[in-house]
Amino acid sequence: MDLETSVVQALATNESAGLVMDFDGVLSRITDDPDASELLDGTEEILRSLATKLSVVALLSGRPAGFLAARATIPGVELYGSYGLEHLTDHGIEVVPEARQWMTAVEDATAVLHRELDGVEGVYVEDKSLAVAVHWRRAPDRDVATKLVTPLLQEVIDTHALRREPGKFVEELRMPLQQDKGTALRRIISTWRLQTVAYAGDDRGDLPAFDVTTSAGGYTLVVDGPDMAPDVSRLPGAHFDGPEKLQSWLQRLDNAIQ
Secondary structure (H helix, E strand, O other): OOHHHHHHHHHHHOOOEEEEEOOEOOOEOOOOOHHHOOOOOOHHHHHHHHHOOOOEEEEEOOOOHHHHHHHHOOOOEEEEEHHHOEEEEOOEEEEOHHHHHHHHHHHHHHHHHHHHHOOOOOOEEEEOOOEEEEEOOOOOOHHHHHHHHHHHHHHHHHHHOOEEEEOOOEEEEEOOOOOOHHHHHHHHHHHOOOOEEEEEEOOHHHHHHHHHHHHOOOEEEEEOOOOOOHHHHOOOOEEEOOHHHHHHHHHHHHHHOO
């Protein structure tokens, strides 16, 4: 039995099964413009159906919960933003208590980066609620952009004591908390009392969640794409050639659960 089929069977036959997924590069194509990211056509309907059949279907993203809410408010689907620091509930966006003391530092760092980088061709400062990111995928010369952005980011880190997280032509500054997608996934597993869990991701920010999934005896779903980090591409588990292939598997899973 191939891995994809094994995961379908495990989720379909366990009464306490959950499916947790990243957003960008997993349910949405990677875009040059971060604001242009959106669910693939047809995915909303699949997730709405799965949410009625599994114990939990959740999105766990580095994007703010508000970003997810604007693009993936689907009945029954739980939304966790900012690497799990935010959770969209019926009462609004809840923030974990540890994050509140760092919100001013993130706001000040964001203001500095906008002041220094707004107007630089191909460089984009993304406000992420409880973090801030600088993208230069669209820069005409990425090497030049890297040399411009890197020392500025280090200066902001030194001033505001934030934590640096590199990505694919992006650097993100986060709160220096012992919180990541792994700790968030542990909370989800505990909250929903999951016996079986599958996690779908595509980049280094997903590695802690993949580790927790493996430790819990769950299933890793790796969505391959361009510029993929080697330590992600080498992960064991079911691999999918882009969001479209994962979408096809999600439909297969939905069809398999009665």
